[in-house]
Amino acid sequence: MSELSQLSPQPLWDIFAKICSIPHPSYHEEELANYVLSWAGEQGFVTFRDEVGNILIRKPATKGLEHLKPVALQAHLDMVPQKNNDTTHDFTKDPIQPWVDGEWVKARGTTLGADNGIGMASALAVLADKTVEHGPLEVLLTMTEETGMVGAFGLQPGWLQADILINTDSEEEGEIYMGCAGGIDFTTTLPLSREAVPAGYEHIQLILKGLKGGHSGADIHLGLGNANKLLARFLFAHAKALDLRLVDFTGGTLRNAIPREAMATLAVPADKLDQLKGMALHYLETLRNELGLKEKNINIVVENIAANDQALSTISRDAFIALLNSTPNGVIRNSDVMKGVVETSLNVGVVSIKDDEARINCLVRSLIDSGKDYLVETLTALGDLAGAKTVAKGSYPGWQPDASSPVMALVEETYKKLFNKAPNIQVIHAGLECGLFKKPYPDMDMVSIGPTITGPHSPDEQVHIGSVGLYWQLLTALLKAIPAK
Missing domain, CATH: 3.30.70.360 (Alpha-Beta Plaits)
Incomplete structure (x- = not known):
C-alpha cells in the first residue's frame, strides 16, 4: 500500500488503497459499506442507507457556493472477482494487492477493482479534501452493480436532492459518456x-x-x-x-x-x-x-x-x-x-x-x-x-443519449479550458447505472467520466496513473463550475 501513497492526488490513492484492503466482490460489499459509513460519520457527514443497501452521504456546499445546483457523485461498491489459474486468492477474505508498474497500477494475479474503486475513491476524496470547492454535494454508492445492478434497480424517487449526477464508472480519460447499452x-x-x-x-x-x-x-x-x-x-x-x-x-x-x-x-x-x-x-x-x-x-x-x-x-x-x-x-x-x-x-x-x-x-x-x-x-x-x-x-434499460444535456456541454467546455483540446463525446457499449436512474429521477441531468482503465473484469486490469490525475483535475474543476440553481 505504501507504493500507492506516493502517487498523486494523494487523498484519492490513499482511499483507493484502503478500498483494496477490504474484500468487496459482488454480494460481499457489506464490510466495505460499513467502513464507508463509519468513515463518513467520523468526518461529520450526514449518511443514509436504503432498503437495498445503497449509501448516500451529504456534504454542505463550500462557503459562498450554496447557490450552485446540487450534484451527486456516483459509484458502485462492488468489484468483479477474477484471478489467474495459478493465483491463490479468496475474494471474500483476501485483500487485493495493488502495485505500481511504471505508469500503471495493477494487482497481483487478480482483478484490481479500479472498476469502480477509483471512481468511489474520487467521490470520497472530494468529501475528505477541504480544498475542493463545490456546491451542495451528495455521494451515492450503489450495491452489486456488476451482477445485476441491484442497487440501481432499488433506488427510490425522492431520496436524492441533486439536479446533476456525475457517474464515475467510465474507463477512458478524455472521453465523456452520454449514453450506454442496455442488457x-x-x-x-x-x-x-x-x-x-x-x-x-x-x-x-x-x-x-x-x-x-x-x-x-x-x-x-x-x-x-x-x-x-x-x-x-x-x-x-x-x-x-x-x-x-x-x-x-x-x-x-x-x-x-x-x-x-x-x-x-x-x-x-x-x-x-x-x-x-x-x-x-x-x-x-x-x-x-x-x-x-x-x-x-x-x-x-x-x-x-x-x-x-x-x-x-x-x-x-x-x-x-x-x-x-x-x-x-x-x-x-x-x-x-x-x-x-x-x-x-x-x-x-x-x-x-x-x-x-x-x-x-x-x-x-x-x-x-x-x-x-x-x-x-x-x-x-x-x-x-x-x-x-x-x-x-x-x-x-440503456441510457438514451441527450445531445442537449447542459452538464455534458459543461464537461466538454471545462475539459477544453483545462487541457486545451476537445474531449470525445461517446456512448459506451457497457451497462452504466444511469439508464436505471432515469426512472426514479427522469429530470436529472447525467454524465459519466473516469480515468483510463484497461482489462477490466480480468486479471490484466490496470489503471493509468497519469489519467487519474487528469480525471481528478476535471472532476474538481467541474464541481466548481456547476451553474447556479
Whole structure:
C-alpha cells in the first residue's frame, strides 16, 4: 500500500488503497459499506442507507457556493472477482494487492477493482479534501452493480436532492459518456442423459487457457478469444470422428467477463489418444494463426486423469456441442448512429454441466431494445431446436443519449479550458447505472467520466496513473463550475 501513497492526488490513492484492503466482490460489499459509513460519520457527514443497501452521504456546499445546483457523485461498491489459474486468492477474505508498474497500477494475479474503486475513491476524496470547492454535494454508492445492478434497480424517487449526477464508472480519460447499452441475461438449460463409458477408453482433461479475457461490453469489439466457444469448435469438429465421450464441460466464471479458460473432461478410445493430441496441437496452431496478434498466450493442454464417471450419451453429447458451437458470440452489429460504437453484442460467459443438465449463460447488450429483442429471439429459437429450456431475465434499460444535456456541454467546455483540446463525446457499449436512474429521477441531468482503465473484469486490469490525475483535475474543476440553481 505504501507504493500507492506516493502517487498523486494523494487523498484519492490513499482511499483507493484502503478500498483494496477490504474484500468487496459482488454480494460481499457489506464490510466495505460499513467502513464507508463509519468513515463518513467520523468526518461529520450526514449518511443514509436504503432498503437495498445503497449509501448516500451529504456534504454542505463550500462557503459562498450554496447557490450552485446540487450534484451527486456516483459509484458502485462492488468489484468483479477474477484471478489467474495459478493465483491463490479468496475474494471474500483476501485483500487485493495493488502495485505500481511504471505508469500503471495493477494487482497481483487478480482483478484490481479500479472498476469502480477509483471512481468511489474520487467521490470520497472530494468529501475528505477541504480544498475542493463545490456546491451542495451528495455521494451515492450503489450495491452489486456488476451482477445485476441491484442497487440501481432499488433506488427510490425522492431520496436524492441533486439536479446533476456525475457517474464515475467510465474507463477512458478524455472521453465523456452520454449514453450506454442496455442488457439482459439469457440462460439455456439442456437436459442430458448419461451412459457407461465403453471398455478400452482413457479419461483426459482438454484445457484451453491463456486467453486475455476482459469486459464483455467495453472489450467485446477487440476480437478477443472466448474460451467456451473455441473449445466447443474443437469438439464439434472431432468428437464424432474420434468417438469422444464427454463427461464434463466447464468454462468462464461470470456472464459479464469474456471467458479466459474452458475445460472438457473426455473419455477417449485408447488407440485414438495420440490422434487426439495431434489434432489438439494442430488446432492450437490454427488459433495462434487466427488470434496470435491479440491472444499471445493461448494454449491447449491434454492431461490424463483417473476417472470412472459416466459420460453423456452420444445423442446428448452431439446436442450439447452443436448448441454451444452454434450459439452466437461477440459483436452482432455496429451502430449506424454512433460511428465506431458496437450496437448489439452478446457474451457466452459461463458454461457448465451438472449431472443431467447443461447450462449456457449469456449476457446480451444493445443500444436499442429491438437489437436486444432480436438476440433473445435468436437464442430462444436455438434452444427450441435443441430441445432446451430458455429463460431471459434481469433486463435493464440503456441510457438514451441527450445531445442537449447542459452538464455534458459543461464537461466538454471545462475539459477544453483545462487541457486545451476537445474531449470525445461517446456512448459506451457497457451497462452504466444511469439508464436505471432515469426512472426514479427522469429530470436529472447525467454524465459519466473516469480515468483510463484497461482489462477490466480480468486479471490484466490496470489503471493509468497519469489519467487519474487528469480525471481528478476535471472532476474538481467541474464541481466548481456547476451553474447556479
